[in-house]
Amino acid sequence: MRLSPYTVAIGVVAAVITFFPALTDNLYYQNMVILSLVFAISAAGLNVITGYTGYISLGQGAFLGIGAYVCAILSQHVDVSPFVWVPLAGVVAAAVAMLLGLVTFRSRGPSFVIITIAFLFLVQFVATNWTSLTNGSAGITMPLPDWDPALGNWPFHLALVVLLALSLVMSWWIRRTKFGMGLIAIREDEDKAGTIGVNAPVYKLLAFGASALFVGMAGAVYGYYLTFVDPIGMFTILVSVQIVLSLILGGRGTLFGPVLGAFIIEPVNAVANNEFGGGNVRLLLFGALLVLLVLLLPRGILPTVAGLPARRRTRGTAGLTGARLEIAERPPPPAAPAPSGKVLLEVKGLAKSFGGLRAVDGCSFTVPEGSITGLIGPNGSGKTTVFNLIGGSMEGDGGEIWLDGRRIDRLPPWSRAHLGLGRTFQTTRLFNEMTALENVVAPLRDFSFGQLRLDGVSGAEAAKAQELLDFVGMGAYRDHPAGQLSYGQQKLVELAQILVLDPRLILLDEPAGGINPTLIERMGSLIRELNADGKTFLLVEHNMPFVLGLCDPIRVLAQGRCLAEGTPQEIQRDPRVVEAYLGDDYLLESTNGGR
Ligand SMILES: Nc1ncnc2c1ncn2[C@@H]1O[C@H](COP(=O)(O)OP(=O)(O)OP(=O)(O)O)[C@@H](O)[C@H]1O
DSSP, X not given: OOOOHHHHHHHHHHHHHHTHHHHOOXXXXXXXXXHHHHHHHHHHHHIIIIIITOOOOSOHHHHHHHHHHHHHHHHHHSOSOGGGGHHHHHHHHHHHHHHHHHHTTTOOHHHHHHHHHHHHHHHHXXXXXXXXXXXXXXXXXXXXXXXXXXXXXXXXXXXXXXXXHHHHHHHHHHHHBHHHXXXXXXXXXXXXXXXXXXXXXHHHHHHHHHHHHHHHHHHHHHHHHHTEEOHHHHSOHHHHHHHHHHHHHHOXXXXXXXXXXXXXXXXXXXHHHHHHOSTHHHHHHHHHHHHHHHHHOTTOHHHHHHHHHHHHHHTTSOTTTTOOOOXXXXXXXXXXXXXXXXXXXXXXXEEEEETTEEEEEEEEEEEETTOEEEEEOSTTSSHHHHHHHHHTSSOOSEEEEEETTEEOTTSOXXXXXXTXXXXXXXXXXXXXXXXXXXXXXXXXXXXXXXXXXXXSSOHHHHHHHHXXXXXXXXXXXXXXXXXXXXXXXXXXHHHHHHHTTOOSEEEEESTTTTXXXXXXXXXXXXXXXXXXXXXXXXXEOSOHHHHHHHOBSEEEEETTEEEEEEOHHHHHHOHHHIIIIIOHHHHHHHHTTOO
């Protein structure tokens, strides 16, 4: 078996780190490596919530402190080795992290960052003021290690090496499972993730727990190593900043980036501490480093280095835009089965205002099962808002939505997806950093713990995804990152993506918008073929020949209400529709047979 230079390099670095105390007796360097290990574990944990899930936390240091305190408090009362408390410290930290996840359930972006800082200060406040438990600002002194002094730092060092290895295994495991894919989907576009079935609250909660588990354990070992914990030392924001810096420097979302970052930042921090007096100098150093990183190396070291060969290869080429689709000759779709006469979707009195603007104003219409129903209307008449309300990515002010006899307007988007609702967006919203195939396997059925161990892309699901990509003509592009595909190609992949959950009703928002005539034709025949296969469509589109040739019935929206409905022929002749949307020229053209 031949090992790649990358594997050999990692093996050598791992061996050097593991046996570092054997390489030098110098306690200064041993301490530096021990602290680097603590920060590497913390950054690897943060990677789960920040790198994979996209939530930047400045409270990660709190979990180190919580772990250290759990160990310190228990050591005061039970006379056993403090190492015994390490697993429990991890569980407590994970439980607190999940609690934080619950509280921050609805916050994103900067407000999430601020809440995590507030959380850190809150934990520090509790540690300072709950004196009966924590001994307040005086802190807790832990027992000195009782092992043979000849062993020196070995037990601490090895315990941290094991914890780092475990946290990397967890990180790797998460990334390759359906759970990890769900987290990446949340990072890339949380609203979109909801519409393809990803139950974001549950996923985020589990990610929070996972991100703190080994950090709490490392905190316990760290506290024992210091033999002293106090609120100032344990919950300073500098620790959290250093963890974030380590992650950003090494590379968010990569397996080894957090370790690399931690082993660079901690020695820099130690030098600043020793040579320049610590304290404010560290603040200055961290601030400057953060600015430089964001400006010069926003993706971090590992992703930048990994991207270099690819960039060299693609320099000067046009990328994938304009590449030919595999449009195989397909037999004409069989005739659609006769409509069942059943109503699949019913919206009643739907309303949504933005400030003083009534975007949707008492809108009611139905979509018969087995139909390709068109939803047309002038710009700003509320079509996309109606789609957002039906899909659940927006909450309405009133009205009801019924899918196959079940009221769904109070359900979250992922539950609607699980009930058989699929939607595409006016401007396609694929997960750009995933490949086309990963995008198609990203949709998730109801949450189950099995998703924590199922491979992200494998087995029957991967085969089905490939089949769907072939169906839309994108099979050859399965391994291309979605962000590199042309707009039309992305539309086709997005169609394949929603088909994977086998939806009964498909909402298409401008499927023919912004794509070339060949693709428009292709899109039309795919819709017909799927319709013949039993899928019902509700379709928003401005391309009138496309709508009139494909849809029956058609609903017309104007000023947020359903103005008219009927067959394409009835709609074209309806004077209210002509006046509000189609215009006299259109009527003239169509009656002259000019279309
Ligand atoms: N998030 C929002 N905040 C404020 N106003 C909004 C928002 N979304 C939509 N609107 C407004 O609501 C009205 C309806 O918009 P909507 O996008 O639903 O119309 P549409 O019929 O889909 O238009 P188009 O055909 O141009 O896509 C518009 O006046 C729009 O500016």
